[in-house]
Amino acid sequence: DHIGYFLGRRAGPAFHHTRFAQRYASRLDKTEQLLTKHGELSIILGRLIPAVRSVVPLLTGISGLPAARYTRYDLIACSVWAGGLGLLVVSIGGLINQAE
Known part of the structure; x- marks a missing residue:
């Protein structure tokens, strides 16, 4: 995620x-406005949606969101992802044990 973010920061001005x-241009402007307004939420939800997962860091970097802010919310998103995955594995394990 951070590689995508910093690539976006590096390519930001030239990308436009x-x-x-x-x-x-119109779609990208709307996307940048959304990221500026709801950047934190888009980082967290972007990690949970597979099709969007690889694009959000790049677009967040292009939009100019500060690196410290991106890192803070990316760590929260990673925690949510890891916790959810852990719960899923434990739940499936419990279902398999009950079936035996």
Whole structure:
């Protein structure tokens, strides 16, 4: 996640001048406004949604969210992800033990 974030920070200013960014300028503007307004929530939810998971760090870096703020919410997102995965494994293990 942090590699994607820092790639976005590095490419941020130049990214806005690419053909892709110019073609989808309105969508990218809306995305950046959303990330600026709800950056923390998008980082946390972005980790939990598979299709969005790899794009959120890059877009967050491009939007210019400060690194300390990104790291803080990424650690929260990692904790939520790890806790949820742990609960899922324990629950499945309990179901398997009951079936035996």
